[in-house]
Amino acid sequence: MINKLVSKISDLQAPIVVGLDPMLDYVPDEVKKLAFEEYGENLEGAGEAIWQFNKAIIDATYDLIPAVKPQIAMYEQFGIPGMIAFKKTVDYCKEKDLVVIGDIKRGDIGSTSTAYAVGHIGKVQVGTKKYAAFDEDFVTVNPYLGSDGIKPFIEVCKEESKGIFVLVKTSNPSSGEFQDQLVNGRPLYELVGEKVAQWGESHMGDSYSYVGCVIGATYPEMGKRLRKIMPKTFILVPGYGAQGGKAEDLVPYFNEDGLGAIINSSRGIIAAYKQEKYSKFGSVNFADASRQAVIDMCQDINGALARK
Amino acid sequence: MINKLVSKISDLQAPIVVGLDPMLDYVPDEVKKLAFEEYGENLEGAGEAIWQFNKAIIDATYDLIPAVKPQIAMYEQFGIPGMIAFKKTVDYCKEKDLVVIGDIKRGDIGSTSTAYAVGHIGKVQVGTKKYAAFDEDFVTVNPYLGSDGIKPFIEVCKEESKGIFVLVKTSNPSSGEFQDQLVNGRPLYELVGEKVAQWGESHMGDSYSYVGCVIGATYPEMGKRLRKIMPKTFILVPGYGAQGGKAEDLVPYFNEDGLGAIINSSRGIIAAYKQEKYSKFGSVNFADASRQAVIDMCQDINGALARK
Numbered sequence: 001m002i003n004k005l006v007s008k009i010s011d012l013q014a015p016i017v018v019g020l021d022p023m024l025d026y027v028p029d030e031v032k033k034l035a036f037e038e039y040g041e042n043l044e045g046a047g048e049a050i051w052q053f054n055k056a057i058i059d060a061t062y063d064l065i066p067a068v069k070p071q072i073a074m075y076e077q078f079g080i081p082g083m084i085a086f087k088k089t090v091d092y093c094k095e096k097d098l099v100v101i102g103d104i105k106r107g108d109i110g111s112t113s114t115a116y117a118v119g120h121i122g123k124v125q126v127g128t129k130k131y132a133a134f135d136e137d138f139v140t141v142n143p144y145l146g147s148d149g150i151k152p153f154i155e156v157c158k159e160e161s162k163g164i165f166v167l168v169k170t171s172n173p174s175s176g177e178f179q180d181q182l183v184n185g186r187p188l189y190e191l192v193g194e195k196v197a198q199w200g201e202s203h204m205g206d207s208y209s210y211v212g213c214v215i216g217a218t219y220p221e222m223g224k225r226l227r228k229i230m231p232k233t234f235i236l237v238p239g240y241g242a243q244g245g246k247a248e249d250l251v252p253y254f255n256e257d258g259l260g261a262i263i264n265s266s267r268g269i270i271a272a273y274k275q276e277k278y279s280k281f282g283s284v285n286f287a288d289a290s291r292q293a294v295i296d297m298c299q300d301i302n303g304a305l306a307r308k
Numbered sequence: 309m310i311n312k313l314v315s316k317i318s319d320l321q322a323p324i325v326v327g328l329d330p331m332l333d334y335v336p337d338e339v340k341k342l343a344f345e346e347y348g349e350n351l352e353g354a355g356e357a358i359w360q361f362n363k364a365i366i367d368a369t370y371d372l373i374p375a376v377k378p379q380i381a382m383y384e385q386f387g388i389p390g391m392i393a394f395k396k397t398v399d400y401c402k403e404k405d406l407v408v409i410g411d412i413k414r415g416d417i418g419s420t421s422t423a424y425a426v427g428h429i430g431k432v433q434v435g436t437k438k439y440a441a442f443d444e445d446f447v448t449v450n451p452y453l454g455s456d457g458i459k460p461f462i463e464v465c466k467e468e469s470k471g472i473f474v475l476v477k478t479s480n481p482s483s484g485e486f487q488d489q490l491v492n493g494r495p496l497y498e499l500v501g502e503k504v505a506q507w508g509e510s511h512m513g514d515s516y517s518y519v520g521c522v523i524g525a526t527y528p529e530m531g532k533r534l535r536k537i538m539p540k541t542f543i544l545v546p547g548y549g550a551q552g553g554k555a556e557d558l559v560p561y562f563n564e565d566g567l568g569a570i571i572n573s574s575r576g577i578i579a580a581y582k583q584e585k586y587s588k589f590g591s592v593n594f595a596d597a598s599r600q601a602v603i604d605m606c607q608d609i610n611g612a613l614a615r616k
Contacts, residue, residue, distance in 0.1 A: 023419065024434065032435070041435040073420045077427035078434075079441030083391050105416055107450060109480040111331065112381045119385035126332065126386075127340070127349040133387030142415060144452040145478050146485035167452060172417040174454035177503070181496060183489040188496070192486065 001137045001162045002205035002212070002234060005099045006259060008066035014298050015254070015305075017101060017236070018061060018290075019266025020089060021071035022050040026271040028283040031056075047081030050074070053286075054089045057270055058096060060287035061294050067099035069236075069264055090136055100136045101236065105167065107142030107149045117156035121164075138163045140214060140236070143192050150199055154211060158203055163210035166196050168226060171216025171239030189222065190229060197230040208234045208260065215253065217245025217263065224252035227260070235261040241268035241297075247304035254305060263301055269293045309445045309470050310513035310520070310542060313407045314567060316374035322606050323562070323613075325409060325544070326369060326598075327574025328397060329379035330358040334579040336591040339364075355389030358382070361594075362397045365578055366404060368595035369602050375407035377544075377572055398444055408444045409544065413475065415450030415457045425464035429472075446471045448522060448544070451500050458507055462519060466511055471518035474504050476534060479524025479547030497530065498537060505538040516542045516568065523561065525553025525571065532560035535568070543569040549576035549605075555612035562613060571609055577601045 009015050024032070027049050035049035058068070070093075075086035093100045106116040115124075120139045123130040141153055141164045153164050169179055169189040179189045193213065200209030209232050215223045217239035227235070235253050239245040240263045253261040272278045272293035273286040281289035317323050332340070335357050343357035366376070378401075383394035401408050414424040423432075428447045431438040449461055449472045461472050477487055477497040487497045501521065508517030517540050523531045525547035535543070543561050547553040548571045561569040580586045580601035581594040589597035 021420070036435060041437055043432075043434065043439050043441060046432070046434045071416075071420055071423075073414070073416055073423040073427070077423040077432045077441060079427065079439070080388065080391055080395060082427070082441065083388055087388060105414070105450075106381070108379075108381055108413055109478065109483075112329070112379055115381035115385040119381070119387065119390070124351075124354070124385045126351065126354045127344060129349055131351050131387075133351060133385060133390065142413075142450050142452055144450055144475060144486060145480060146482035146487070148480040148482040170417065170453050172453060172456040174456040175417075177454035178452060178496065178500065179454070181489075181491040181499065183491060183496075188486065188489060188491075191489065195485070 001099065002208050002210045005066060005234070005262070006205070006208060008099060009259065009262065012064065012066055013302060014065055015259070015262050015301060016065060016294070016297055017067040017069045017262050017264045018057070018065055018269050018294065019069045019071060019103070019264045020054050020057070020270065021074045021266040022053050022270060023074060024049065026267070026274070027053040028273070028286050030284060043078045043081040046078045047085040051085040051088050055092060056287040057290045058093060060291040062096040062098055064291070064294050064298070065098065067101055067262065068093050069101040069103050071103040071266070087134060090134060094135070099138070101138040101140070101165065102134065102136035104139050105142050106139065107145055109145050109148040110152065113149050113152035114156065117153045121162040122156040122160050138165060138212070140165045140167065142167050143195070147195070154199060154203055157210050163212060165212040165214050165236040166192070168192050168196060168213040169215045169219055169222050171218045171243055171245070175216065190226070193226045193229045196233055200233055204232065208232055212236055214238065217250055218243055220249035220252060227252055227255070231255065236264065237261055238264045241265045247300045250301065251304055251308045258305060265297055269297065309407065310516050310518045313374060313542070313570070314513070314516060316407060317567065317570065320372065320374055321610060322373055323567070323570050323609060324373060324602070324605055325375040325377045325570050325572045326365070326373055326577050326602065327377045327379060327411070327572045328362050328365070328578065329382045329574040330361050330578060331382060332357065334575070335361045336581070336594050338592060351386045351389040354386045355393040359393040359396050363400060364595040365598045366401060368599040370404040370406055372599070372602050372606070373406065375409055375570065376401050377409040377411050379411040379574070395442060398442060402443070407446070409446040409448070409473065410442065410444035412447045413450050414447065415453055417453050417456040418460065421457050421460035422464065425461045429470040430464040430468050446473060446520070448473045448475065450475050451503070455503070462507060462511055465518050471520060473520040473522050473544040474500070476500050476504060476521040477523045477527055477530050479526045479551055479553070483524065498534070501534045501537045504541055508541055512540065516540055520544055522546065525558055526551055528557035528560060535560055535563070539563065544572065545569055546572045549573045555608045558609065559612055559616045566613060573605055577605065
């Protein structure tokens with residue numbers, strides 16, 4: 001799956017991933033109205049609204065992008081109907097041959113981590129049969145519990161040729177509270193980064209490991225250093241756009257081959273129609289605004305990479 | 309909700325929580341057979357099997373215990389039908405007036421953490437209405453992302469009088485890889501513990517904070533130290549029994565008032581019928597074996613507390 005991700009990025013010249021994090025506020029009133037009329041102004045209606053919103057954006061962008069990153073929290077908040085919308089979104093993206101990165105940030109130990117792994121990127125045994133439950137291609141994982149939390153995921157990745165992205169340095173302002181603490185003179189996130197590189201050696205694709213990491217766009221100096229510590233690790237980069245990360249700052253996240261990183265934008269793409277820049281599309285054509293925002297984002301990042 | 313937990317523990321003389329982590333292997337064949345006959349040997353059948361298994365154990369133990377801790381991974385692995393079994397379990401436990409600690413170990417930032425919080429312990433806005441989705445009383449939360457990850461949960465806790473347990477020192481062998489790293493001569497978990505105590509000050513119950521923490525039973529020396537750093541923090545303690553934690557070791561997790569900690573047992577209770585000690589019950593009476601295991605666990609822990 002990491003090979004597929006790399007080749008799609010190269011073919012499309014698009015080192016980007018669209019974050020499908022559909023806040024209900026992002027969904028145009030027209031879409032919500034239809035969903036609420038059919039299912040009620042309730043959790044089912046909300047699930048339907050975000051699914052229809054996603055579907056339109058996927059239809060408008062799938063030929064331009066290698067991957068999507070649905071943020072499961074935005075679905076989980078609507079309970080079972082939300083989880084159904086998540087599953088429909090994953091399935092639909094896979095029909096469109098998109099690589100699906102489940103942003104689930106799970107992390108536990110032993111058999112519990114295994115359960116998360118089989119549920120999201122593997123197959124669960126039921127009696128004599130095996131079933132894929134949520135069936136993403138990659139998931140994000142939290143490293144706080146150490147190797148006991150990560151290795152069960154890697155075992156499942158090996159069986160399924162799937163992958164994970166381990167949180168190393170997150171994009172938020174307070175990420176330094178624990179992640180930046182100095183351990184023998186070096187920040188904790190570097191230690192985590194080294195571990196990620198080690199874990200990754202056990203499950204390599206052609207040029208990059210199936211074990212990737214997450215480094216926020218908002219910390220470019222750290223991204224630059226971590227890039228060197230983890231040369232074979234693909235970096236998933238949140239924080240571009242709305243959170244303040246700029247294309248120029250992201251150049252050091254890439255390797256000399258122009259690969260090695262994939263930049264996420266959520267709000268900036270899926271709620272593009274709300275920006276003044278794309279207001280001409282209007283809320284009815286929200287998906288066309290998203291398509292234009294994808295084109296602009298690719299240009300922005302490829303431009304910065306060309307200028308380096 | 310922390311006041312309810314404390315008073316139930318006192319009234320029942322039971323500082324314990326039953327971990328509802330139903331591996332399909334724990335479910336007796338008779339229960340699985342019925343579920344598979346009705347729904348098929350598939351995800352629906354698995355969901356039904358674990359729900360019926362849970363229901364029997366809850367019926368056999370609810371009058372003896374203050375709380376349950378369903379581990380969501382064990383449900384999530386079965387996809388939507390698993391999540392439905394999780395929701396049924398939460399609802400049924402609340403009908404029985406049990407405090408429900410959702411062991412979800414979520415953690416993200418900003419609006420994403422808010423989404424997890426409203427989905428699990430709060431209410432989500434849909435149009436003009438609000439709905440509780442999964443509706444647990446407490447959830448476990450991962451601190452790796454710092455205050456940005458925790459504060460949105462605390463905001464929801466304040467609105468709902470609900471609580472969280474933040475991972476501080478986990479019970480697994482490799483938990484020290486990152487958690488024990490020395491920062492200015494002190495282990496990271498102590499730093500996290502101090503933060504938990506600070507966060508907790510902003511949302512206090514009568515004698516303990518709504519912001520609790522998780523410390524594994526397998527690290528009693530660290531538990532002892534952390535108890536002093538966080539005197540008003542309720543400690544959720546996994547790792548008793550199957551993972552090796554012993555009652556004597558757990559005494560320092562409690563305060564002088566005999567409160568301040570709640571010890572979890574999962575396998576040891578819900579799969580008690582598989583132990584030689586309880587084999588006389590037989591698999592048909594698995595729930596009676598669980599009841600006896602609860603009684604024995606209370607005796608074991610109360611005995612150790614009395615001897616201190």
